[in-house]
Amino acid sequence: MKTMTLWLMLPLLLLGMAGCGGGAENQEQSGPEMAETEQAGMAEEPQTKAAAVPVAICLWEKVGLRAAPGTGSDAKYLTTIYFGEKVELLGESQEVDGKTYQKVRLSDGKEGWVYEYLFAIGAELGVAANETEIYRRPDLMTATDKTLERGEIVAILPSDKPGWVQVVGKERKKEGWVQAGANLTTEELDVAVVVMLDKALAETDPEKQAEALEKLSENSSFQNSVFIDLIQSELEALKERNEIGEDQLYITADKVNVRNLPSVDDSEVLFQVEAGTICNIIDQTDERIKINDMEDYWYKISCDGKEGWVFGHHTSKKGVGKDL
Numbered sequence: 001m002k003t004m005t006l007w008l009m010l011p012l013l014l015l016g017m018a019g020c021g022g023g024a025e026n027q028e029q030s031g032p033e034m035a036e037t038e039q040a041g042m043a044e045e046p047q048t049k050a051a052a053v054p055v056a057i058c059l060w061e062k063v064g065l066r067a068a069p070g071t072g073s074d075a076k077y078l079t080t081i082y083f084g085e086k087v088e089l090l091g092e093s094q095e096v097d098g099k100t101y102q103k104v105r106l107s108d109g110k111e112g113w114v115y116e117y118l119f120a121i122g123a124e125l126g127v128a129a130n131e132t133e134i135y136r137r138p139d140l141m142t143a144t145d146k147t148l149e150r151g152e153i154v155a156i157l158p159s160d161k162p163g164w165v166q167v168v169g170k171e172r173k174k175e176g177w178v179q180a181g182a183n184l185t186t187e188e189l190d191v192a193v194v195v196m197l198d199k200a201l202a203e204t205d206p207e208k209q210a211e212a213l214e215k216l217s218e219n220s221s222f223q224n225s226v227f228i229d230l231i232q233s234e235l236e237a238l239k240e241r242n243e244i245g246e247d248q249l250y251i252t253a254d255k256v257n258v259r260n261l262p263s264v265d266d267s268e269v270l271f272q273v274e275a276g277t278i279c280n281i282i283d284q285t286d287e288r289i290k291i292n293d294m295e296d297y298w299y300k301i302s303c304d305g306k307e308g309w310v311f312g313h314h315t316s317k318k319g320v321g322k323d324l
Contacts, residue, residue, distance in 0.1 A: 053088050053089075054088070054089040054091075054121070054122060055086050055087065055088055055089065055122065055123075056086070056087050056089055056102070056104065056119035056120060056121045056122070056123065057084065057085070057086055057119060057120045057123045057124070057125055057155040058081045058082060058083055058084060058085045058086075058087065058118065058119055059083065059118055059119060059120055059155060059168060059169075059170060059171060059172060060083060060118045060170075060171055061082070061083050061170075061171075061202060062080050062081070062082060062083075063080070063081045063082075063114055063115070063118050063119075064077050064078075064079075064080060064081075064114075065077075065078045065079050065080070065081055065104070065106065065110065065112035065113070065114060066078060066112050066113050066114070067112055067113070068113055069094040069096045069101030069103075069113040070096035070097065070099075070101065070113075072096075075113070078110060078112045079106070079110060079112075081106065081114065082199070083153075083170060083195070083198065083199075084125055084153060084191075084195045084198070085106075085107075086107070086125070087104040087105065087106055087107075087114070087119070088104060088105040088106075089102055089103075089104055089121070090102075090103040090104060090105055090111065091103075093116070094113075099115055099116075099117070100115075100116040100117075101113045101114065101115055101116060102114055102116045102119070117172075120155035120157060120168045122157065122158050123155035123156055123157050123158075123168065124155070124156045124186055125153065125154075125155060125156070125186070125191050125195075126153075126154055126155070126156045126167070126184045126185060126186045126191065127151060127152065127153055127154070127184065127185050127186075127190055127191055127194045127227070128148035128149060128150055128151065128152045128154065128183065128184060129150065129182060129183060129184060129185045129190075129226065130150055130182065130183055131147055131148065131149060131150055132147060132148040132178045132179070132183040132184070133146075133147050133178065133179075134146045134147060134148060134167070134174060134175075134176040134177070134178055135164075135176055135177045135178065136176055136177070137177060138159075138161040138163075138164035138166075138177045142177075144176060146174055146176070148167070148169070148174065148178065148183075150230075151194050151197075151227055151230045152169065152170075152174075153169075153170060153191075153194055153195060153198060154167040154168060154169050154170075154174075154184070155167065155168045155169075156184065156186070161177075163179060163180055163181075164177050164178070164179060164180055165177070165178060165180045165184065167184075185226075189221075189222070189224065189225050190225050190226055190227055192222075192225075193216070193222050193225040193227045193228065193230075193231070194227050194230070196216055196222075197213075197216060197227070197230060197231055197234070199212070200212035200213050200216060200234075201234065201275070204252045204253065204316075206238075206252070206316050209238070210235075210238050213231060213234055213235050213238065214235070216231050217231050217232065217235060237276050240278070244278055244317070246317075247280060247281050248278055248279065248280055248281060248317075249278075249279055249281055249299060249301070249312075249315040249316060249317045250276060250277060250278045250279070250315065250316055251273045251274065251275050251276060251277045251279070251310075251314060251315055252275060252314055252315060252316050253275055253314040254274065254275045255272045255273075255274060255275075256272060256273050256275075256310055256311075256314040256315075257269045257272055257310070258270050258271050258272065258273060258301065258303070258306070258308035258309065258310050259308055259309045259310070260308060260309070261309060262285050262289070262298030262300070262309040263298075263309075264291060264311075267309070270306065270308040271306055271308065273303055273310070277303060279301040279302060279303040279310075279315075280301060280302040280303070281299050281300070281301060282300040282301060282302055282307065283299070283300035284297045284298065284299045284300065284312075285297050285298045289311075291311065291313070294311075294313040295313075296311060296312030296313040297312045298310070298311055298312065299312055299315065
């Protein structure tokens with residue numbers, strides 16, 4: 001009887017052992033599979049990239065950084081931002097007297113407010129590598145009568161137009177579209193050389209200008225720039241200006257107005273002369289005239305067959321050093 005009972009229970013015991021073995025096997029398989037799934041899920045998680053800091057390029061020769069937006073008593077002057085300098089936008093803007101001001105950070109960490117119009121938002125600094133036509137729109141049918149001269153500095157704005165870039169020139173005197181490619185360069189060395197050259201030429205004192213140009217010419221770091229010849233050309237021009245006669249002067253500012261009378265209020269502009277132009281002196285006023293905070297003689301000049309009056313503050317009769 002006992003033997004029969006054991007034989008009857010044996011199949012049930014074997015069935016139970018098989019079931020337990022199968023569960024263990026399933027449990028062993030589920031562990032690694034779950035780990036692989038979790039690892040795959042972790043690998044598929046997107047990695048967060050640091051967002052690019054929005055920037056702007058200064059378009060004016062000098063711009064004041066202020067403690068508050070506007071020009072009121074609370075907008076204390078902090079420091080000067082120069083043409084071509086890049087600033088970080090901090091995401092704060094305010095309207096004051098109809099003008100938009102942006103809060104910015106300089107490369108040295110100083111923070112303050114600037115007038116937005118004086119900057120190119122989101123731009124990159126570049127230089128015209130060749131004489132380049134400017135178009136109103138990214139279309140060859142919209143050519144203007146303006147061009148970028150070789151070595152002219154521009155802010156290059158973001159563009160989604162293939163083959164074209166939008167540019168803004170110094171003080172926004174030139175704006176539009178140019179064909180991309182070899183016409184513009186953003187090479188750090190070339191941009192640095194032209195920006196430094198622009199600063200040197202902005203110096204109105206002839207001797208200081210000559211000194212600045214000499215330093216640029218002798219800087220070994222600049223010798224490989226494609227624009228090194230522009231520095232040499234300006235030095236040659238200084239040599240010519242050094243040789244002007246007693247009855248001559250040369251223009252020290254960019255695009256100086258020549259008028260029909262020695263006055264700003266009661267005269268008309270006849271033409272303009274570029275910086276570095278040598279003119280013959282025909283006459284001059286008996287007394288020095290004060291205009292704002294400037295005081296000088298008015299000179300009647302002859303230049304390229306045209307005559308008119310120019311204010312002496314924008315001219316020089318001095319040499320620039322015999323050692324040039």
